[in-house]
Amino acid sequence: MKPSEYKAALAVVGLTAGTVQQLFQIDYITCRRWASGEVPVPRAVELSLLLMASRGMTCSQAMILVGHDPAAVERDAA
Numbered sequence: 001m002k003p004s005e006y007k008a009a010l011a012v013v014g015l016t017a018g019t020v021q022q023l024f025q026i027d028y029i030t031c032r033r034w035a036s037g038e039v040p041v042p043r044a045v046e047l048s049l050l051l052m053a054s055r056g057m058t059c060s061q062a063m064i065l066v067g068h069d070p071a072a073v074e075r076d077a078a
């Protein structure tokens with residue numbers, strides 16, 4: 001996944017850097033490296049983003065599926 005594709009997928013799904021960090025349990029530096037292309041986006045993350053986009057899944061829905069409180073994500077993103 002190219003950096004431009006990664007950024008586009010985040011935009012389509014409505015994810016911010018903060019929500020990406022929480023959803024995929026990564027740190028800020030990893031998120032930045034994926035966005036810049038310095039480090040390739042893992043295939044599992046790529047597939048997750050593409051599936052979320054194709055099914056119209058929101059970040060809140062994804063957080064519920066992985067057992068996290070979606071309200072906590074929204075509070076942290078604010």
